Structures are given as structure tokens and as C-alpha cells.
Amino acid sequence: xxxxxxxxxxxxxxxxxxxxxxxxxxxxxxxxxxxxxxxxxxxxxxxxxxxxxxxxxxxxxxxxxxxxxxxxxxxxxxxxxxxxxxxxxxxxxxxxxxxxxxxxxxxxxxxxxxxxxxxxxxxxxxxxxxxxxxxxxxxxxxxxxxxxxxxxxxxxxx
Numbered sequence: 001x002x003x004x005x006x007x008x009x010x011x012x013x014x015x016x017x018x019x020x021x022x023x024x025x026x027x028x029x030x031x032x033x034x035x036x037x038x039x040x041x042x043x044x045x046x047x048x049x050x051x052x053x054x055x056x057x058x059x060x061x062x063x064x065x066x067x068x069x070x071x072x073x074x075x076x077x078x079x080x081x082x083x084x085x086x087x088x089x090x091x092x093x094x095x096x097x098x099x100x101x102x103x104x105x106x107x108x109x110x111x112x113x114x115x116x117x118x119x120x121x122x123x124x125x126x127x128x129x130x131x132x133x134x135x136x137x138x139x140x141x142x143x144x145x146x147x148x149x150x151x152x153x154x155x156x157x158x
Contacts, residue, residue, distance in 0.1 A: 032153045036133030039103055040149060043070055047136065047147040054123060054145055058094045058112055061085050066098050068108070070147075078108055078127065092116070105129040110138065128152070 047070050060066050060082045070076045084097040092114045100106040110125035123145055128135030135155065136147040 034133070034153065036131070036152060038134045039106060039129050039132035040127075040134050040136065043076065043136075043149070045149045047071075049138075049145040049147060051123075051145055054110060055112070057098075057110060058096050060096060066096075078103065078106075080108065083107075103129065105131050126155075 049068065053068060057066055057068060062082050062085050064082050065079070066082055067077050067079045070078055078098075078100060079102050080098040080100040082096060083099045084095070086095045087093070093111065094114075095109070095111040098108045100108065106127060106129040108125065108127045110123065112121045112123050114121040120143075123138060123140055125138035126135060127138075127147060133152045134149060135152055136149055137155065139146050139148055
């Protein structure tokens, strides 16, 4: 009788083991969607911004409208509303976020960091939309502020 009970327990364990799966077929990591639509197709790969224009943008307060030209002939503009305007550490760090009204879902974020040693301020920023596959990153190259077009997944890992 003891051998029959042991054999029955082994058979039940084998049946249960065959019916359960330890691992699923889906990966817990999100795979990048490289087929996202492009938002900035009509814009060039590099856009030069005036430092004075960017400096004036940083003086805007929350709720105000802001416009920045994205072309040399002033025909293409990024227009929007300031949704965040922050100044920290005695105005040594100033940051602004503008939500676009003419580029669906896009935001422009610009940050200026001023050092206490009277050197020129440094600027960083991005113009991007989380629903689209392209974005612009603000870089300082040889004293000029340039928006450089990049793919979404070059900067963002999901």
C-alpha cells in the first residue's frame, strides 16, 4: 500500500509539473517602437538659435505665451505656453518648459546655468514629444546654441 501511495504521489507531481510553465513567452522589457511617426520632418537637422532670444525666453513666467523662431527667415516658429518656470540657487539655475500649440504633444525645455566666476552661462535643453520618434537636443557649439535633430531612442531607453 505504501508503494502505491508513493507511485500515485509521483504521478500527480509529474502531471502537475507538465501542466505548469515556469516562464512566459513575453519579455518584461518594453521593445522600442522604431516606427513612431516623425513630428519634425519639415525642419532641418540643425537649427541655430540666438543666445539673446533664448535668454529672453527664460524671463517668461508661467502662463505666458512664448515664441521662438526655428528658421533663418522667421517663417517656422515654435509657439506655446509656459507651463513651468523655475529659478534656483539665487538665479544661478533657471529653467523653463513650454508646451507647444503648433507641434502636437511637443515640449521645449531650456535650462541656463550661470557660474559664480563670471564665465558665460551654459545652456541645455530638448524639444521633444513622447509620442513621436524624433526630437531636438540643445547643444552649445563654439559659442552658438544649436538644436540638433536626433532619434527618440538615441536619448531615451524604455
